[in-house]
Amino acid sequence: MATSAVFPEASARAGMYESFFLRAVSPSEPQGVWLRYTAEKRPCQRATGSLWCTIFDARRGRPYMHRLAGSELTVPPGGWIAVDGARLTPAAAEGCCGAARWSLRFASDEPELRHLPRELLYRAPLPRTKLTTPLPAATFDGTLALSERAIELDGWRGMVGHNWGSAHADRWIWMHGVGFAEEPRAWLELALGRVRLAGRLSPWVASGALSLGGHRHRIGGLRRAHVAESPQGCTLALGGDRGLLVKAEVRVPEGSAAAWRYSDPSASLQDGRDVINCSVAALELAVRLPGAKAWRRLQSAHGGAYELGVLPQGGV
Numbered sequence: 462m463a464t465s466a467v468f469p470e471a472s473a474r475a476g477m478y479e480s481f482f483l484r485a486v487s488p489s490e491p492q493g494v495w496l497r498y499t500a501e502k503r504p505c506q507r508a509t510g511s512l513w514c515t516i517f518d519a520r521r522g523r524p525y526m527h528r529l530a531g532s533e534l535t536v537p538p539g540g541w542i543a544v545d546g547a548r549l550t551p552a553a554a555e556g557c558c559g560a561a562r563w564s565l566r567f568a569s570d571e572p573e574l575r576h577l578p579r580e581l582l583y584r585a586p587l588p589r590t591k592l593t594t595p596l597p598a599a600t601f602d603g604t605l606a607l608s609e610r611a612i613e614l615d616g617w618r619g620m621v622g623h624n625w626g627s628a629h630a631d632r633w634i635w636m637h638g639v640g641f642a643e644e645p646r647a648w649l650e651l652a653l654g655r656v657r658l659a660g661r662l663s664p665w666v667a668s669g670a671l672s673l674g675g676h677r678h679r680i681g682g683l684r685r686a687h688v689a690e691s692p693q694g695c696t697l698a699l700g701g702d703r704g705l706l707v708k709a710e711v712r713v714p715e716g717s718a719a720a721w722r723y724s725d726p727s728a729s730l731q732d733g734r735d736v737i738n739c740s741v742a743a744l745e746l747a748v749r750l751p752g753a754k755a756w757r758r759l760q761s762a763h764g765g766a767y768e769l770g771v772l773p774q775g776g777v
Contacts, residue, residue: 464541464551464573464593464595464623465536465541466479466481466500466536466541466542467479467625468500468502468508468534468625469536471502471508473505474504474505475502475504475627476502476503476504476627476726477500477502477508477625477626477627477726478499478500478501478502478625478626478629478724478725478726479499479500479542479623479624479625480497480498480499480500480622480623480624480625481497481498481499481541481542481549481621481622481623482495482496482497482498482513482621482622482623483495483496483549483554483565483567483599483601483619483620483621483622484496484619484620484637484740484766485565485567485599485601485614485617485618485619485740486617486618486619486639486640486740486741486763486764486766487614487617487763488616488617488618488640488764490518490520490763491517491518491519491520491714491717491741491762491763492516492517492518492519492612492741493516493517493619493740493741493763493766494514494515494516494517494563494605494612494614494740495513495514495515495517495719495738495740495766496512496513496514496515496549496554496556496563497512497513497514498510498512498513498541498542498543498544498547498549498556499511499512499513499544500534500542500625501724501726502726503726504726508534509530509531509532509533509534510531510532510533510534510542510543510544510545511528511529511530511531511532511544512528512529512532512544512545512547512556512558513527513528513558513721514526514527514528514556514558514559514561514563515719515738515740516561516605516607516612517717517719517739517740517741518717518741519714519717519741519763522716522717523716523717524717524718524719525560525561525607526719526721527558527559527560527561528558528721529544529545529558529559532544532545533545537550539551541623544556551595552566552567552568553565553566553567554567560607560608561605561606561607562605562606563603563604563605563606564603564604565601565602565603565604565605565614566601566602566603567596567599567600567601567602567619567621568599568600569596569597569598569599569600571596571597571598571599571648571672573593573594573595573596573597574593574594574597574650574669574670574677575593576592576593576594576652576668576669577591577592577668578682586627588626588656589626589627589628589630589656590624590625590626590628590629590630590633590654591624591625591626592622592623592624592625592652592668593622593623593624594620594621594622594623594650595621595622595623596620596621597620597648597650597670597672598618598619598620598639598646598648598672599618599619599620599621600616600617600618601614601616601617601618601619602614602615602616602617618639618640618648618764619637619639620637620639620648620650622635627726628725628726629723629725629733629734629770630654630655630656630770631654631655631656631657631662631771631772632654632655632662632770632771632772633652633653633654633655633768633769633770634651634652634653634654634665634688634690634695634697634767634768634769634770635651635652635653635766635767635768636649636650636651636652636653636669636695636709636711636744636765636766636767636768637649637650637651637765637766638709638711638744638746638761638764638765638766639761639764640761640762640763640764641746641759641760641761641764642759642760642761642762643757643758643759643760644673644674644759646672646675647671647672647673647674647759648671648672649669649670649671649672649709649744649746650669650670651667651668651669651670651680651681651709652667652668652669653665653666653667653668653681653686653688653697654666664685664686665686665688666681666683666686667680667681667682667684667686667697667699668680668681668682669681671701671705671707671746671748673748673750673757673759678701678702678705678750678751679701679702679705680699680700680701680702680705680707681699681701684699684700684701685699685700686698686699687699690769691769692713692718692737692769693712693713694710694711694712694713694742694767695709695710695711695767695769696708696709696710696711697709702751703751703752704751704752705748705749705750705751706748706749707746707747707748707749708746708747708748709744709745709746709747710744710745711742711743711744711745711765711767712742712743712744713737713739713742713767714739714741714742714743714763717739717741718737718738718739719737719738719739720735720736720737721735721736721737721738722734722735722736722773723736723770733773734770734771734772734773735770735771735772735773736768736769736770736771737767737768737769738766738767738768739766739767739768740766741763741765742763742765742766742767743760743761743762743763743765744760744761744764744765745758745759745760745761746758746759746760747759
């Protein structure tokens with residue numbers, strides 16, 4: 462199914478959000494960029510756009526962060542979403558957010574990753590959050606400029622994601638990984654969430670994939686995930702298809718994470734979610750492939766992305 466914007470077809474009475482986002486990371490330095498183009502719609506109100514930009518450089522410490530809210534929202538010809546003059550298409554991203562300007566091109570030979578197991582679930586009321594990864598592994602080129610410097614993207618690795626729904630999960634983790642020293646073409650894309658059921662948080666539910674040796678392995682589903690998370694990183698262990706086992710540890714360099722507040726589209730949940738995000742995290746994987754006895758180790762010094770979202774009273 463081709464990726465397209467959902468917000469133009471949203472019910473006039475419904476609240477909803479939609480996000481197209483990308484991250485790219487330098488192959489040689491702890492530099493990265495995370496861009497988010499969003500539609501936000503309260504019940505019985507029109508959708509408006511917002512644009513989010515974070516530029517990471519672990520050598521400089523705190524990332525550059527800026528958000529433009531309440532902006533004009535459209536679907537550009539041949540594209541996915543446009544917020545004012547900033548456009549995102551299946552092959553390019555352009556925009557301006559505060560002191561940052563970018564003109565990026567990207568390409569991928571990887572097919573889309575559909576996180577939900579059945580297409581029917583993308584049209585059903587539940588789950589309230591839907592997600593796909595149109596480009597789970599892509600190569601980026603172009604220019605990213607700040608007022609004091611320009612950054613040239615030349616063969617940076619990354620991804621493009623897409624999610625939408627009527628409410629955010631109560632707690633979630635998003636993890637992406639590229640730039641593994643042992644296998645440069647490998648990638649990891651993983652989302653985990655917990656929702657409140659009968660007043661209690663559900664166990665973690667995970668979905669995603671690991672690409673290793675040119676073969677894509679599905680991860681998660683109804684299998685139990687063991688997770689220990691914090692703003693500084695997390696460790697997790699979970700299974701995949703045909704007996705695959707994956708252990709992951711992600712570590713955020715001190716002072717390099719961005720802290721955001723995501724609003725919630727539901728009129729009954731005005732507090733939103735507190736979110737930390739880092740696209741230059743260290744990532745280590747231990748993988749036991751189906752039928753294998755030995756574990757394989759993969760390490761990426763700064764090619765990991767880590768996002769943790771929580772209810773405000775839970776803190777980050």
